[in-house]
Amino acid sequence: MAAVKACNVLITGANRGLGLEMVKQLSEKSCPKQHIFATCRDPDGPKSEALRELAKKHPSVITIIRLDADDPCSIKESAKKVGSLLGNNGLNLLVNNAAIVARGTIQTSSVEDMKNTFNTNVIGPLLIIREYLPYLQKAAKASGTPGMSCKKAAVINISTVAGSMTRMPSIYGFFPTLPYGVSKAGFNMLTVLASEELKADEILCMALHPGWVKTELGGEEAPLEPKESVEGMLRVICSLTEKQHGGFLDYTGETVTCRRGAHSGLHWSQRNQKTNVKLEEVETKSEEEWRTRDMMRRNQAPVGTRESVERMLLVIGSLSEKQHDGFLNYTGKIFLGKIRRTKTLH
Structure with a gap:
């Protein structure tokens, strides 16, 4: 696994699945100065036991922080606490990993599921970026180096092909998760627009697809183990530059296309x-x-x-x-919008 050289890292949804595996790999392979803020909704609950055990093994590296992506007050309080712990230092790497899945179709999706998934998967990450932006800006400014990278300041949004207008239709038949897919499409747009705002501060921002992974969300049929997925994602994160800013890659470094074809x-x-x-x-x-x-x-x-x-x-x-399923404008032109020319890492 490539060493991620960011000194201060914050990971949301860190108590299970990919978030927990990312904390584990970073804590075991990190440089001595690195500190990981592992956030989750209920640090004292039974679902966070594995994270608590991991923090006991690496007390000088891991700090568990309460952060509920569905609760604006919780997000704000977490940022205050992390800011006090950072002191004069900035936050180098923010990983927006927390998400929820709700199954459903046009006919079966409930209003509650639509609201909950959008709140957690889109509004939550937006507020998290907003509240932690001062610490990211501080890290970017303190680096004194040009360009963009995760060791300077970066926002990595863990997304999915379920939010891709190109890829989701082919899997929708056996993975009918309309609330989740719609929210992740919004999450991908958030990534693009955040990258527009953050480029002035040279804060890298991009989306990363972990693959289909054997987690509580991915299910037992998934071909990827969390260890393999996270190893790949960390290699990608370590290699990112401004050439991938605003883009969408998978855990192998390949570009994920979000728009529908022409x-x-x-x-x-x-x-x-x-x-x-x-x-x-x-x-x-x-x-x-x-x-x-x-x-x-x-x-x-x-x-x-x-x-x-x-x-x-x-x-x-x-x-x-x-x-059918196309996108035209009022003159009959094919409307593709702004296509991101993301540079693949290979």
């Missing part, structure tokens, strides 16, 4: 060449887009409501099964 819209273009709907090529960053951005900055929308609705209705009227 096939639906391409079929749509071919099918409707003879209709009265004006269809254009795949949307790219053109002169028109830059002009639109400039108008948005000045709060001047480039398209009126009437024109937008008229053209959307033309598009809707021409749709068929070939556009």
Whole structure:
């Protein structure tokens, strides 16, 4: 396992599964100066016994902190406690690992499950990044080195292909977890937008997929043991630079694609060449887009409501099964959004 050289590390959801395994590997292979803040919802509860035993073995390295990702007050209090323990030092590595899974489909998912998964898997990590940002900024500033890395300051969001619009449809049939998938898609967007905000401070931010792992969440059928997954993730984390900032990699260092492919819209273009709907090529960053951005900055929308609705209705009227699950804009262009060109580590 590659040595992660971050001096101060905080891991959420550290009492079981991947979080516990990450604390274990870091505590056993870390440099002497490294300190790990292992957070969980109930440090004194039965589900945290293994973490407590691990902390007893490494009392100078591991500090257990109460942090409930579903409780804003708990997040704020944890940050205050960690800040007091850090003293004049910063936080080099924040690993957002805590998450919950709820099964369900359009017809069976409850409102409560949707709210709970979104609160824990999206809002919680957002608040955690916000509360710990001053300590990450302190670490980045104190490093005195250019670029981005985990030994300087980094936010690693443990995500999943269940939040990928490309990968999730193929596994949805045997893994019907709509609340979880929707929340993780939001989590991936949080990663992208957080990376935009954090780049000014040179704080690395990216998402990491651990693979399908034999944990309480992954189930016994999963092919990966937590040890193998975490070893891979730590190798990836150790190798990250600004080239992976805002990206999404798996535990082997391969890029995970989040957007849907362009096939639906391409079929749509071919099918409707003879209709009265004006269809254009795949949307790219053109002169028109830059002009639109400039108008948005000045709060001047480039398209009126009437024109937008008229053209959307033309598009809707021409749709068929070939556009099923696709994403078009009001002119019939394939809308891909901003594609992150993440550099794979291989």
